[in-house]
Every structure is written in C-alpha cells, then in structure tokens.
Amino acid sequence: MCLGIPGEVVEILPDRPDLARVHVSGVRRAINIGLLSNDPPVPGDWVLIHVGFALSKIDEQEAAAVLRYLEELGSAYTDEMDALSQSMIE
Amino acid sequence: MRFVDEYRDSDTARVLAARIAELCEPGREYKFMEVCGGHTHTIYKHGIADYLPEEVSLVHGPGCPVCVIPMGRVDDAIHIASLPDVIMTSFGDMMRVPGSNGTFFDSNSEGTDIRMVYSPLDSLRIAKQNPDKQVVFMAIGFETTAPSTAMTLLRAEREGIENFSVFCNHVTIIPGIKAILDSPDLRLDGFLGPGHVSTVIGCRPYEFIPRDYGKPLVVAGFEPLDILQSVHRLLRQLHEGRCEVENQYARVVPWQGNPVALDAIARTMRLRPYFEWRGLGFISHSALQLRDEYANFDAEKRFDLPGVRVADPKSCQCGEVLKGVLKPWECKVFGTACTPETPIGTCMVSPEGACAAYYNFGRLTRRRVKEATTV
Numbered sequence A: 001m002c003l004g005i006p007g008e009v010v011e012i013l014p015d016r017p018d019l020a021r022v023h024v025s026g027v028r029r030a031i032n033i034g035l036l037s038n039d040p041p042v043p044g045d046w047v048l049i050h051v052g053f054a055l056s057k058i059d060e061q062e063a064a065a066v067l068r069y070l071e072e073l074g075s076a077y078t079d080e081m082d083a084l085s086q087s088m089i090e
Numbered sequence B: 001m002r003f004v005d006e007y008r009d010s011d012t013a014r015v016l017a018a019r020i021a022e023l024c025e026p027g028r029e030y031k032f033m034e035v036c037g038g039h040t041h042t043i044y045k046h047g048i049a050d051y052l053p054e055e056v057s058l059v060h061g062p063g064c065p066v067c068v069i070p071m072g073r074v075d076d077a078i079h080i081a082s083l084p085d086v087i088m089t090s091f092g093d094m095m096r097v098p099g100s101n102g103t104f105f106d107s108n109s110e111g112t113d114i115r116m117v118y119s120p121l122d123s124l125r126i127a128k129q130n131p132d133k134q135v136v137f138m139a140i141g142f143e144t145t146a147p148s149t150a151m152t153l154l155r156a157e158r159e160g161i162e163n164f165s166v167f168c169n170h171v172t173i174i175p176g177i178k179a180i181l182d183s184p185d186l187r188l189d190g191f192l193g194p195g196h197v198s199t200v201i202g203c204r205p206y207e208f209i210p211r212d213y214g215k216p217l218v219v220a221g222f223e224p225l226d227i228l229q230s231v232h233r234l235l236r237q238l239h240e241g242r243c244e245v246e247n248q249y250a251r252v253v254p255w256q257g258n259p260v261a262l263d264a265i266a267r268t269m270r271l272r273p274y275f276e277w278r279g280l281g282f283i284s285h286s287a288l289q290l291r292d293e294y295a296n297f298d299a300e301k302r303f304d305l306p307g308v309r310v311a312d313p314k315s316c317q318c319g320e321v322l323k324g325v326l327k328p329w330e331c332k333v334f335g336t337a338c339t340p341e342t343p344i345g346t347c348m349v350s351p352e353g354a355c356a357a358y359y360n361f362g363r364l365t366r367r368r369v370k371e372a373t374t375v
C-alpha cells in the first residue's frame, strides 16, 4: 500500500475537474487529482498515484524509473495493480 | 552478472561505492537508519549493504505503517466488523496482520465482511451502494496516506453520506523518529529520510534532527542509486563537519511539501495525545484522530470499542527490529515459526516490513552480490 505508482493523465473528466483518467501500465482508471489543485495536471502529464490520489507530478523519465523499480518488486507490485484494477473511483 | 545489469548504471554505482569508501575515516563506524520500509525493500532486494564498506551499516527504522499497528487496534477493528450490518474496508496489506484472535481473513471465515479496497474512495462508494449498512474504513498509514483519508472525509461531508465512518490509525513520522533518537539502545550517525512521506510534509519538519540531535538527514529516492547517493551525501556531510537536511529526491519531493494535502489533514484531523506503536510502546502526539467537527464520521465515537491494550506475543521481537536494534534474522522465530505465510509479527506481513523483505530477498542477494563483486 505504500507504493507510489506512476500514471499518465489521459483526460480530465469533463464534469468532474477533481477526477482524471490515467493510464497505468495498460490499465485505465479514474483517480482523484484534488491534492494537486494548486498546479493541476493536464493530459500528457505523469503523476505518482497513491491509494487513488495523485500525490505529485513527475517527469516521464522518473515515471519510467519508478515503473522499472516496481516491476522488480514482484508480488508487492502485482497485488497493488490488482487492487487498482478493482478500484472504481467516482 | 545479472546483478550488475540490475544496477542500471553499474559504473555510477561502482564510482559511488568507491567514493563512499574514501570518505570513511579509518577505525570509525557509521550507522545510518533508513526510516522508510520502501528503502528497506530496495536495500535487501539489491544487496546495497554488500556494496558498502564494512564500516558503514544500514539499520531499519519504523517506517512501515502496517508494522507499527498494535494488536489491540486490529482487535478493535474486528470488533467493529462483527457488529450487525457493518462492512469493514481496509487496504490489502492489513488483511493478514495478526490480532490477538487472528487476522481479518480469519475473522471473515467466521462471518464478518471485511473487504479489501484500493482507495478510501472505494470505501465511500461501497457506503453509497449499501445505504442500509454501516461502512467503516480502517485508515492506516503515515502522512503519505492521511491526505487521501482526509479528502475522502471532506467529500463524505460534502455529500452528506451518513453510513460512512473512518477508524483512524494514521501515524505521523516525526515522533517515531524522535522516539528512536531518544532511545538509549541505539547510536546512529544519520538518517535516510522517507521519500513519499516527504512529498507531503516536505523537508522542513526534519530540521530539528540536525539542530537538536546533531545528526544529518538526507531525503532519499527508492532506486538503488538513490540509496547509494544518499549514503554518500551523509558521509560527505560528516566528513566536512556539516550537519543538515538535504534532499536527494528533489525530482519528486518539494522542499515545502504539498500544502493542499497538509491543509486537508489539518481540516479533518488533529494529533492524539498519545498512541501505541507496536514494539515501540506509547509515543505522545504520534498519531491522528478525527476532529470533533467530524465526530459523525469517527468510528471510535460511532461504535463502542473494547480498546484493550494487548501485549505482543512473547516470542515476537518486532520492537527491536523496528528500532533497528536487531536485524531480522536475529529474531528467534525468524524464518521458522514466523514466515510471510504464518506471520507472528507485523514486520513479516507487509512487503515493506524488514523481516519480509529480508526473508524474500536478503539471503539470496547476499550470495549473489558476493559472487558478482568477486568477479
């Protein structure tokens, strides 16, 4: 649960400025971007996601590095991704 | 040579290792604590310790939120879950944490409905879908996670959702570090500061560590190179007679933290007078509870809790491991009675726990590193 997972923002939901659709290694999910309201992400930005909330913006290079790190964690990462894919944030 | 490939940039790693060795004064020993469980994981997984000279050792700190949950709180959660018409929700990592009568999984086999969720917002959704049930979110985590609970509470309030409440077990990192600094058991030379917690709280809250305790702290990222670089920075400070907070992870951690997140916490939660940490005992002002304005959402107020303090099992030495006094393999039950499948202590449950990390990777990595570095 302590993992921060990088995701690429695909769109900001039109009627819900606090929600963004993100791409996380093949999975598309809605996450909450309210914690970044001082500097909201736009499509194409990468964010670090923790328990359904974008915690900070990161650059693409950092996103790739974090992803490589996560993939090596094995089950800790796959469990987190399973949990994420069951998540339905609205 | 798989090991070297894994290092991404093995040249940089070697240069850093050499620089680290150069900075060590002969005859002096250096003990640095990595506060965060994510770092512990990287350190074991990549055999960082074996890349460091013998004078430098890394000891594990209390920065794994699952590991510090005391048994009594698990029991309280199970008690709430066993009341009629309650759905308890929790992060997956909590499901296998032993309380005095078993885990959430055990409790479910006896009829409770404790569900794993990815986000507190999922818990809120379950509440909306089940208006005839009480839905409780078992909130755990340091300042990394507390803002998510806070934002969910603000949302629940805005939407007037009456059957949702939070069983708040959020802890704050600074008092944990302070308890370690005040403990007579351990002499430390510096800290690797936690990465994700710091994205929220920033670097300022650590400034008392160099100021009042004379120890440097470097906020570190999670890659193997981040850890080596941070160790190098700590040694360089000691070598140059400096003692400061540095931010090695500036690419993610802003010095000021995240003001929106801090504000969400401050609006919904306040410090508890004291809270028990597994193995470390009661630490004052070390945890968060809901503000009175949010009493309607506070599971501790909504339900009657036994709130019994339960001593850790006798065989369990998690406290010593959490304080960095013992290495995981020095615990008497490590790897025999206590394994990730049958954990006795919490440090074996979460993948960020020192015992689980060492159990999964440590022994393997040691062997591999020895082979790789003697090539």
Ligand code: SF4
Pocket: B315, B316, B317, B318, B319, B321, B328, B331, B332, B333, B334, B335, B338, B339, B343, B344, B345, B346, B347, B348, B349, B355
């Ligand atoms: S081996 Fe088990 S009981 Fe011993 S310290 Fe680790 S988690 Fe605790």
